[in-house]
Structure formats: structure tokens, C-alpha cells
Amino acid sequence: MNISIICVGKIKEKFFRDALAEYAKRLSRFAKFEIIEVKDEKIPDNPSDKEISAILEKEGAAIISKLPKNIRIIAMCIEGKELSSTDLADKIAEMSMTAGHIAFIIGGSLGLSEKVKSLSDLRLSFGKITLPHQLMRIVLAEQIYRAFKINAGECYHK
Numbered sequence: 001m002n003i004s005i006i007c008v009g010k011i012k013e014k015f016f017r018d019a020l021a022e023y024a025k026r027l028s029r030f031a032k033f034e035i036i037e038v039k040d041e042k043i044p045d046n047p048s049d050k051e052i053s054a055i056l057e058k059e060g061a062a063i064i065s066k067l068p069k070n071i072r073i074i075a076m077c078i079e080g081k082e083l084s085s086t087d088l089a090d091k092i093a094e095m096s097m098t099a100g101h102i103a104f105i106i107g108g109s110l111g112l113s114e115k116v117k118s119l120s121d122l123r124l125s126f127g128k129i130t131l132p133h134q135l136m137r138i139v140l141a142e143q144i145y146r147a148f149k150i151n152a153g154e155c156y157h158k
Helices: 014-027 049-065 085-096 114-119 133-151
Strands: 002-008 032-038 071-082 101-106 122-125
Touching: 002 049, 002 133, 014 032, 014 133, 032 049, 032 133, 049 114, 071 085, 071 114, 085 101, 085 133, 101 133
Parallel strands: 002 032, 002 101, 071 101, 071 122
Antiparallel strands: none
16 A cells, blocks of 8 residues: 655655654555655735636646556545544545555645646545644644554554
8 A cells, every 4th residue: 555645845844854754654564655745836925816826726737747547535625524533544444445545635825726626536624724734744644644553453542
């Protein structure tokens, strides 16, 4: 099983990189895990709707170019479905039966293009709160790790 987080932008802070490295190490027991970063586009001050659309499309095209064949896609977006950790574990187990690769997609500060969302098998939300994109990667990696522990029948904290 391959698990990817495809995301816009780079992580600059060492403590965020260290946390992701720790979850990558933990996940390596269960799956091949990777984080794929695509370039974030410069956002002008007070962008117009046209500029926002162009940025979303450009970032979306970069994300789509990183998607391998035979993949299931979970788009992280605020309007997505909220799942419990056990429900996410069930969804990962279900998707892994039909594909050898699951990609979770995190957009840039403007979100995800409609094209990327339309390609997804699931739109997932961790609630109405706004998280910095760097922190979202860590929260997502932790939840993926938790899902694999649940599916392996291992103890996890509720």
C-alpha cells in the first residue's frame, strides 16, 4: 500500500519537518508513505476573483501532474465530510481493496481547484476550523497513522 500527501508549498519550520518525519517513520510499518510538495503560487495583495481562479487552476494542474495511475484520492477541504478516526480507518481499508495507492490532497492558502475536487473519491474535512497548511499535514499524518493502527487491531487512544 502506498500513501501520499500531495500538498501545495514547502514546510520551512524544523519542528514541523521533525514531526512529519516521526509520523513517516511510524507509518513505514504499514505502508510506503511520502509527502509530495508542489510549488505554491504567489498571491497578490487583495487578489481579484480572476487572479484567485488562475492561482487555483495553476496549483491544481501541478497537483494533478503528481497523481499516479490506479489511485484513490481524498481531497482535504472545509466543505468535505467529517469522519471519526474509526470511520477514516474503514474508508482507507475500503479504498485499499480497489487501489494500491491513496493520495490525500491539501491545497494552498486559497484551497483546491474545483477540478482537483471533482477528481476526488472523497472530500474530507477535519472540521470548520482553519489550520495552517503546515500543521494540517501533521494532523493528517497522525490520523492516517491512527487509521492504520486501528485497522491492524492495535490499541490507540480515543
